[in-house]
Amino acid sequence: MFWGHVWSKNETLVFAETITMPAKKKGGKKGKGKGKKKKKIKGLLESPDELVKRLMKVYTTVCQDKLTAICPGIRKFLKECLDDNKLCVKFILEPIPDYDDSELSNVQLEPLIQALRNERYKYVKEIYVWDIVLQHTDVASLFGYKCILLFYRSCNLFSTLTVLCFDYNEFGDEGVYGIAKGLKNNRTLLSLSLCYCDLGITSGKLLGDTVATTALRELYLNGNNLESEGAVELIKLVTDNAKVEHYEREEAARLKSEEAAQVALDEKAKLMTLVNSGSDKISESGGEKEDETKSEKSGSAKSRKGGLTGKKKKKKGKKKKKKKEPPPPPAVGPWLHKLHLADNGIDAYSKGSTFAPVICMNLFKELIMHSDCLKELDLDDNLIGDLGGKEILEGLQQRKEFGLNSMKVSVTHRMMLPDTFSSIIKLGAGLKKKKKKKGKGKKKKK
Known part of the structure; x- marks a missing residue:
């Protein structure tokens, strides 16, 4: 419930x-409700x-x-x-x-x-x-x-509903199942916040499917227990889609460069042909061509004068204002612009392998590298370690090399190598976090 x-x-x-x-005009008959005309919107x-x-x-x-x-x-x-x-x-x-x-x-x-x-x-x-x-x-x-x-x-x-917040409602995975079922094929909701709701690994799978089949763009899940396994299930489909889109962008850029190179070669070949044919004609024509060029210049000068006078006579017509078209509805698909997963037990102490955080961060690296729409990623208060931090750093560096838009990233400062943390902050600075509600927090694991 x-x-x-x-x-x-x-x-x-x-x-x-x-x-x-709007304010009603004074006047009319005295008395309550008498003489007042009800206005309509x-x-x-x-x-x-x-x-x-x-x-x-x-x-x-x-x-x-x-x-x-x-x-x-x-x-x-x-x-x-x-x-x-x-x-x-x-x-x-x-x-x-x-x-x-x-x-x-x-x-x-x-x-x-x-x-x-x-x-x-x-x-x-x-x-x-x-x-x-x-x-x-x-x-x-x-x-x-x-x-x-x-x-x-x-x-x-409710057709304009875009934001849904259930923060600090401890309904767990069962509650997320009900929300996911209610949001099936939804095309309006853009932001969902479920911070400190006692969510587990199962919620990662449910929310991952919801993101892939709706227009959801922002997901706030701070203070839950998704762990590495739940985080992987959450972003798996989004990462796969980002990699496909990256490949399509690279292929489109390659085809465009090849077409531009081919056009340049064709123009060069045409120019060489004209030069070769023109040199032969010039040697034969001699002085006749000079007379023709003089006549052409005088004729062009007259035409320019006539053109200028003609332009002055024309009256300028009023430009019609273009009507602004309404924005298109949000696209449905596995895209995320903002993902906040702070304090979700993504560490080596949860169930699974000791290298679970590294495997999870490797998937996040792929997402950072290839997703052009990703703007914010909050992984603070998760002990991802130095290896996990390096994966995030490599993702940010590759993103910069690919020429994608910059994004904001937050990770824990608890790393043995301070250079890794400082480099991440340098490449992904500027993340503003939601203020934590006083008196509420995540339940400790038993």
């Missing part, structure tokens, strides 16, 4: 972010307060049918949006503290999702879940492929 606690409790709670209507057939009123009514009905309590914060801010003629775009659910009712269960996510779905409410930007136990069906209904496809065809609900 999933625990929806995502953000720090010390932060100020905001239950609904709203879209504010461009593109809406109804005023915002009508949409919110209907959503609040449906949400209340669904909660009654599901025998669950209504979230007080959601009800309060829906009412405020109704009074202020605003659209709610951000929702935060939290359970009622010290709740005790024999007939109704505490606040749940399902009624809200069903109300949004029934009302075709497509103005949601963010939904936060605080300390509420989520079943796999809840996650699938919120982020699953079938659900996204259904809403995309009808009202685009």
Whole structure:
């Protein structure tokens, strides 16, 4: 099961972010609600307060049918949006503290999702879940492929979801299985963060398959237990794809250089032919050619004058502004731009061979060498050793020789050879890390 606690409790709670209507003009009849004309947002057939009123009514009905309590914060801010003629775009659910009712269960996510779905409410930007136990069906209904496809065809609900954060939810490999199942064939999610979620080796395989079949570009997995085996499973498909693309780039560059060389040879041959044929004609023509050249020069001068006057007479037409085309949807495939695997037990003390970190870092070297889209790689707090550090350094050096874009890399400073660490930092400097949440950390291995 999933625990929806995502953000720090010390932060100020905001239950609904709203879209504010323009200021209303003074005047009209006195009295509450009299003489005020409700304004509509461009593109809406109804005023915002009508949409919110209907959503609040449906949400209340669904909660009654599901025998669950209504979230007080959601009800309060829906009412405020109704009074202020605003659209709610951000929702935060939290359970009622010290709740005790024999007939109704505490606040749940399902009624809200069903109300949004029934009302075709497509103005949601963010939904936060605080300390509420989520079943796999809840996650699938919120982020699953079938659900996204259904809403995309009808009202685009959640079609713009690009970031998903489940940090500090200790659901383990079972939870990742549910997330991977819900994200199957997803084409919108670009960033997934599962830091300190008690993930193991199995999660590496599950997430590797997810990256290969979705548009996911950023993966944050700090503070888990993927170890060397799980890390290898995670990047195996991505590395294979990067090597294929590198070979295709090299082959395209080779063919281009060969074509350019062939064109140069053809032009040289034509020039030599013209020179040889021209030298014979020059010796025969003599003075006749001089007269022809003089006449040609005078004729060309006249034509240039005529051309200039003709150009002045022409009126300049107004240039049509080209409409900017919308950006294409993100491509689906095994590409990673950012990968953070700090503190994941990638060392010689985990299960397997003593050389497991070296084997793992060798695969990372291949990824660094060949992936043009890779921008960030965080392997800090993993005891990869000097041999593993050399593999990373060689990958960065080869990347530079191949002319690929520079990238940011972070590794542990615990190496016997300081030159290796300093060289890695020099070639891959500038990585900014996510701040670790106070009071939370990775569970120690038993």
